[in-house]
Amino acid sequence: AQSVSQHNHHVILSEAASLELGCNYSYGGTVNLFWYVQYPGQHLQLLLKYFSGDPLVKGIKGFEAEFIKSKFSFNLRKPSVQWSDTAEYFCAVNPSGNDYKLSFGAGTTVTVRA
């Protein structure tokens, strides 16, 4: 079955550490890719997105993600995290031509310790 996989269920790290969250998908063909973040008690916010062009995309709050087509991956990175980055992170994929349907990964809980 087509799916979106986030490999890390829970990541715990200290402030200033680097963060990388994995996301892989199994859809063939063209896809559109998103990372959303959900801070505690807050709504889903778009961190960044990739539709086409430069596979390295930069988002808000110092996050970036790299689309590697050959690996069906769209990993999220941040060089130096802050306590305020504690949140739930969701990768989402929309296969081109599938109109509205966003398929979400299971999510990764990131806890940053001060």
Place this chain on the structure above:
Amino acid sequence: DTEVTQTPKHLVMGMTNKKSLKCEQHMGHRAMYWYKQKAKKPPELMFVYSYEKLSINESVPSRFSPECPNSSLLNLHLHALQPEDSALYLCASSQDPTSEQTDTQYFGPGTRLTVL
């Protein structure tokens, strides 16, 4: 402005009650969505409206009834819910469902629903 608003923020209802959730956006978006999200889980799509017409119903039980009165408003009518329907209900919107390029979906803050 990428704001989607939802009311109420919290709702507690009994299994025999009838209530409604409301979603509003003034970004001129023509697609609107209802999602259900359980704690620590990803959102699950329930319904999609495109140009005020129901486009997708993800086999949602009939105790959930969506309505799109105009291009800015989306309601979710609730009746005879079960305790397992307790969840965060998210509304989202996107710009143009007829565009060749995928739209970005923007989410509201959600309504936290508890069914007793």
